[in-house]
Amino acid sequence: MTGPWAQWDHVLKVDPDKELLDDETFDDVAATGTDALEIGGTMDMTSEKMERVVDACAAHDVPIYQEPSNPGVVIDHEALSGYLVPTVLNAGDPFWITGAHKEWARIDGDLDWANTHTEAYVVLNPDASVAEYTDADCDLTADDVAAYAGVAERMFGQEIVYLEYSGTYGDPEVVAAAAEELDDATLFYGGGIHDYGSAREMGDHADTVVVGDLLHDEGVDAVAETVDGAKDA
Ligand SMILES: CC(C)=CCC/C(C)=C/CC/C(C)=C/CC/C(C)=C/COP(=O)(O)OP(=O)(O)O
Numbered sequence: 339m340t341g342p343w344a345q346w347d348h349v350l351k352v353d354p355d356k357e358l359l360d361d362e363t364f365d366d367v368a369a370t371g372t373d374a375l376e377i378g379g380t381m382d383m384t385s386e387k388m389e390r391v392v393d394a395c396a397a398h399d400v401p402i403y404q405e406p407s408n409p410g411v412v413i414d415h416e417a418l419s420g421y422l423v424p425t426v427l428n429a430g431d432p433f434w435i436t437g438a439h440k441e442w443a444r445i446d447g448d449l450d451w452a453n454t455h456t457e458a459y460v461v462l463n464p465d466a467s468v469a470e471y472t473d474a475d476c477d478l479t480a481d482d483v484a485a486y487a488g489v490a491e492r493m494f495g496q497e498i499v500y501l502e503y504s505g506t507y508g509d510p511e512v513v514a515a516a517a518e519e520l521d522d523a524t525l526f527y528g529g530g531i532h533d534y535g536s537a538r539e540m541g542d543h544a545d546t547v548v549v550g551d552l553l554h555d556e557g558v559d560a561v562a563e564t565v566d567g568a569k570d571a
Pocket residue numbers: 353378379380381405406407408409410412423424425426433434435438439440442466467468469471472502504505
């Protein structure tokens with residue numbers, strides 16, 4: 339089985355805790371050419387903020403996925419194509435590997451399993467909120483990261499492996515090593531993509547390039563350039 343992400347070159351991650359630039363709108367966001375919108379962030383997330391962004395994006399054709407950072411922010415919204423739920427392979431606290439997921443299933447009792455998918459994260463920037471939040475061990479070599487990727491795909495049947503450098507541009511050799519290890523899973527790369535060249539460089543190794551902060555810091559034209567870079571890779 340494989341999901342729609344197998345066709346994605348570019349994902350735009352919208353952080354509901356951050357503003358769009360000046361007079362930009364979610365119409366402009368949808369027009370960047372990205373293949374999918376992922377709605378989520380680590381800090382200060384609430385279901386109300388999630389709801390507001392999904393409402394604003396709902397009128398467009400771009401598929402929208404929620405990426406919840408904890409069970410309390412999950413929303414039920416007809417505009418959502420589904421849920422991309424992180425599991426952090428190198429988390430220091432097992433709560434972020436399976437614990438939160440167990441709690442979610444226990445509390446909800448009626449999960450939309452058919453539209454719920456996991457992303458096997460390897461968190462690699464020790465300064466990112468997500469690294470602190472999950473107490474991730476980011477002191478990893480390219481071989482370590484490749485081994486995590488192999489374990490995710492072959493032992494745990496993960497369809498998405500996500501190398502997360504959130505906030506900083508990562509090491510293309512690490513991304514290449516993980517890519518080399520994978521046969522079937524889709525490799526997401528996220529972190530510090532800021533222009534055509536960086537999107538193209540990471541897109542040469544990863545299947546899918548994820549862009550986040552750039553939307554909030556530089557705006558939709560800068561994001562559109564990264565779409566071009568990811569598509570040309
Ligand atoms: C089981 C459910 C429903 C949720 C738990 C899901 C898990 C394990 C989350 C832990 C990892 C996490 C917080 C993922 C959120 C997505 C993410 C990495 C966003 C980027 O975060 P940063 O860029 O570090 O944070 P800010 O931009 O908010 O500072």
